[in-house]
Amino acid sequence: MEKKKLNHLAIILDGNGRWAQARNLPRFKGHYEGGKRVKEIAIAASLKGIKRMSVYAFSTENWKRPTSEIDYIFKLPRLFLDMYLSDLMKYQIKIECIGDISQVSSNAKKAINDCIEKTKNNTGMVLCFALNYGSYQEIINATRNIASLVKEDKLNIEDITKETFEEYLMDSTPVDLLIRTSGEQRISNFLLWQIAYSEIYFTNVMWPDFNEEELDKAIANYYQRDRRFGGIKNEK
Ligand code: IPE
Ligand code: IPE
Ligand code: MG
Numbered sequence: 001m002e003k004k005k006l007n008h009l010a011i012i013l014d015g016n017g018r019w020a021q022a023r024n025l026p027r028f029k030g031h032y033e034g035g036k037r038v039k040e041i042a043i044a045a046s047l048k049g050i051k052r053m054s055v056y057a058f059s060t061e062n063w064k065r066p067t068s069e070i071d072y073i074f075k076l077p078r079l080f081l082d083m084y085l086s087d088l089m090k091y092q093i094k095i096e097c098i099g100d101i102s103q104v105s106s107n108a109k110k111a112i113n114d115c116i117e118k119t120k121n122n123t124g125m126v127l128c129f130a131l132n133y134g135s136y137q138e139i140i141n142a143t144r145n146i147a148s149l150v151k152e153d154k155l156n157i158e159d160i161t162k163e164t165f166e167e168y169l170m171d172s173t174p175v176d177l178l179i180r181t182s183g184e185q186r187i188s189n190f191l192l193w194q195i196a197y198s199e200i201y202f203t204n205v206m207w208p209d210f211n212e213e214e215l216d217k218a219i220a221n222y223y224q225r226d227r228r229f230g231g232i233k234n235e236k
Pocket of ligand 3 (some may be wrong): 014015016
């Protein structure tokens with residue numbers, strides 16, 4: 001059977017807090033360790049020819065957490081940049097971001113924008129961080145933008161198609177494989193539109209324990225799936 005290309009890998013990196021708590025460590029240690037895994041898995045994924053890797057780093061619902069945890073999470077972009085810029089350049093990884101970063105601290109915002117700016121000419125895999133991202137918000141914003149165009153007579157209602165709608169999403173690349181770590185089997189408001197036909201892989205491994213071997217297992221599992229997209233079995 002012809003191999004289905006794995007273009008876009010999306011990861012709901014979950015279990016940082018439980019990983020730390022199981023070791024009697026403060027939750028932030030799990031986030032620190034999880035940041036390292038993002039870099040390692042991004043390099044591994046890029047070497048496997050994956051074109052885009054989206055990671056859910058902070059959801060629009062994560063503001064419900066204690067301020068001390070939120071503050072630590074938003075220190076990570078600077079740390080990530082300082083520790084890993086040379087690797088990002090070496091492997092030509094380009095950083096992008098989806099989500100509303102206008103609400104995050106100015107230090108975090110600067111680090112995120114620096115990361116995007118410094119890697120913008122890299123030609124390899126795109127590593128897209130979903131930061132203060134939520135699909136409800138993304139879809140509502142797209143709908144508002146489209147509704148304004150209709151109201152201003154710049155768009156006909158019958159011209160609102162899947163393609164037009166996707167122009168207003170923060171990123172419309174369809175997800176081929178979605179991985180969620182830590183044993184939770186839910187989507188938690190991540191890329192709802194983009195995962196319409198993605199293959200989903202759940203693992204009990206906590207994100208800080210996720211390594212290249214686990215990535216290989218998920219990818220091998222992906223290649224065994226029969227993606228039909230509503231059609232019938234592909235015999236090719
Ligand atoms: C995922 O790990 C990272 C973020 C949501 C920021 P969690 O912090 O959700 O870890 P658990 O689920 O509490 O173990
Ligand atoms: C989803 O994880 C968000 C991120 C990984 C950033 P959560 O840990 O916030 O999700 P729930 O609350 O368990 O659904
Ligand atoms: Mg969690």
